[in-house]
Amino acid sequence: MYNIKSVFVIVIILLLSIASIAQTISFVEPRFKLKSTAPMISSFDNNGKHYILYESYNSKAPLRVDLQLDSYDENGKPLNSFMIDETMNGAEPNYFEGVFPIAGKIVLFKMGYDTKTKKTNLYAYTLDDEGNKGEEKFLTFIQGLSMFNSGSFNVVTSPDTKKILVFSNLPHVKKQNEKIAFAVFDSDLNIINSKEIELPYISRKNKVNHAFINNEGNVFILKKVYAKKKIPDLEMVFVYSPELELVKESAHIIGNIGVISTYKSMINSEGNLVFGGLYYDYKKSGFNVKDPDGTFISSLKANGELVSNYNAQTYSGSFITNQILNDALGNHYLLLESVLEKNETVGSGTAPTYNKIYTNKDAFVVKYSSNNTFDWIYKIARDAQTSTNDNAKSYRMWATVLPSNKIAVFYKDSWARHDGVKRNVITPPVIYWRGNIIETITTEGQLESKHLIRDQRFGGDIGKYFFMPQTGYMLKGSIRMISFRNNELVSTIIEL
Numbered sequence: 001m002y003n004i005k006s007v008f009v010i011v012i013i014l015l016l017s018i019a020s021i022a023q024t025i026s027f028v029e030p031r032f033k034l035k036s037t038a039p040m041i042s043s044f045d046n047n048g049k050h051y052i053l054y055e056s057y058n059s060k061a062p063l064r065v066d067l068q069l070d071s072y073d074e075n076g077k078p079l080n081s082f083m084i085d086e087t088m089n090g091a092e093p094n095y096f097e098g099v100f101p102i103a104g105k106i107v108l109f110k111m112g113y114d115t116k117t118k119k120t121n122l123y124a125y126t127l128d129d130e131g132n133k134g135e136e137k138f139l140t141f142i143q144g145l146s147m148f149n150s151g152s153f154n155v156v157t158s159p160d161t162k163k164i165l166v167f168s169n170l171p172h173v174k175k176q177n178e179k180i181a182f183a184v185f186d187s188d189l190n191i192i193n194s195k196e197i198e199l200p201y202i203s204r205k206n207k208v209n210h211a212f213i214n215n216e217g218n219v220f221i222l223k224k225v226y227a228k229k230k231i232p233d234l235e236m237v238f239v240y241s242p243e244l245e246l247v248k249e250s251a252h253i254i255g256n257i258g259v260i261s262t263y264k265s266m267i268n269s270e271g272n273l274v275f276g277g278l279y280y281d282y283k284k285s286g287f288n289v290k291d292p293d294g295t296f297i298s299s300l301k302a303n304g305e306l307v308s309n310y311n312a313q314t315y316s317g318s319f320i321t322n323q324i325l326n327d328a329l330g331n332h333y334l335l336l337e338s339v340l341e342k343n344e345t346v347g348s349g350t351a352p353t354y355n356k357i358y359t360n361k362d363a364f365v366v367k368y369s370s371n372n373t374f375d376w377i378y379k380i381a382r383d384a385q386t387s388t389n390d391n392a393k394s395y396r397m398w399a400t401v402l403p404s405n406k407i408a409v410f411y412k413d414s415w416a417r418h419d420g421v422k423r424n425v426i427t428p429p430v431i432y433w434r435g436n437i438i439e440t441i442t443t444e445g446q447l448e449s450k451h452l453i454r455d456q457r458f459g460g461d462i463g464k465y466f467f468m469p470q471t472g473y474m475l476k477g478s479i480r481m482i483s484f485r486n487n488e489l490v491s492t493i494i495e496l
Contacts, residue, residue, distance in 0.1 A: 028491040032081040036066035046101035082131030103187030167211035178203040195244040214271040217242030248304025264324040277321030311374040330370030358392035376445030382413040398469035
């Protein structure tokens with residue numbers, strides 16, 4: 001049995017051996033300021049530039065959200081940072097529907113309800129490099145019944161960004177079947193096709209419909225059908241031709257009575273919709289009825305052919321689907337992560353503080369082969385990481401497929417109660433250091449290496465930077481990511 005001194009020496013050797021891997025961390029000037037608070041983060045590429053959109057709710061904002069868009073060139077150099085649509089003109093549409101790259105342009109979509117005509121209208125605005133809006137372009141409308149029953153829009157683009165699908169949930173009418181409307185636009189925002197469809201399901205106020213469009217114009221719909229008591233909910237998939245004619249309608253079945261818990265999706269290079277994530281066995285009573293019972297993967301082709309598979313594996317209720325990835329061989333990978341959210345009220349009286357506490361812990365990478373068969377599952381164990389009011393921007397995980405088809409997962413962990421390699425418990429703790437880690441997984445699902453990112457500018461002291469894994473992307477063999485210190489953002493390039 002090791003004594004404390006021996007354990008201390010072993011841990012130091014392990015940390016130094018991991019840190020000895022050659023690596024370079026570059027900070028690229030200038031630095032931007034984070035103006036939106038508690039941001040949700042998304043990113044996209046356009047005309048050789050990489051954009052990161054920070055979105056946070058603001059009840060006083062013109063769009064009900066604060067939107068900050070930052071751009072970077074192919075070398076990671078920050079180009080511009082601006083807040084979108086800061087006008088206080090109350091006559092303008094004030095509901096945000098998305099910011100998308102469309103054939104070399106950046107387009108903002110906004111929705112507004114007209115109380116005089118009882119119409120919900122959708123508009124598009126092209127943004128310049130300073131965030132200024134171009135001329136307002138009307139796209140389509142929904143004839144609403146009231147402001148609170150006015151229907152809704154969902155805007156999605158094809159992978160090549162040359163087609164825009166506006167999928168509309170029409171207003172709920174009691175005891176009548178649900179109606180939806182399609183409108184497909186080209187990259188100049190001119191309409192190509194439109195169609196209104198009645199589905200053979202009774203309308204509900206809260207609809208769960210997700211729409212997708214491929215480069216050829218095929219439309220895919222994933223719909224949840226709420227069943228009667230003691231009957232499992234049903235999930236349906238629809239495929240429509242570019243002319244918006246129904247190709248095929250199918251029931252999406254996971255095992256016996258599996259229901260999707262959370263999922264991510266993508267249109268692959270063949271134009272098929274691939275979606276996968278966590279499912280739970282449908283139950284109407286009992287404890288932990290929605291704890292995930294396994295993972296699934298499904299491929300839906302333009303001809304309506306649906307191929308699904310699943311793997312039973314118990315997860316706690318805090319697990320969600322973080323990412324779906326594919327490699328050059330057609331294999332798919334799911335990144336699952338424990339994300340627990342908790343609301344907290346601090347103080348009392350007239351000015352209490354409302355906090356949302358995020359806790360992230362373990363994760364899994366699950367591989368399904370190109371024919372959708374389950375291959376392997378890999379666990380990433382880490383200490384709990386907790387953050388407040390930031391949507392866990394610094395503690396979430398992010399994964400990418402390397403040119404070798406291996407998987408690299410980026411995350412943060414505490415190197416105190418375990419040695420960081422075999423997670424042997426150290427009692428008492430002799431080191432407490434929170435580090436940024438890149439864990440590489442082989443194509444066979446085995447640990448290849450663990451890179452502990454060591455740089456004097458990173459760490460737990462005030463004034464040092466932390467990585468934002470959710471902003472990660474791979475370009476030219478290097479990992480690009482945003483680091484932050486308080487409200488200061490800096491573009492970061494990691495060479496391994």
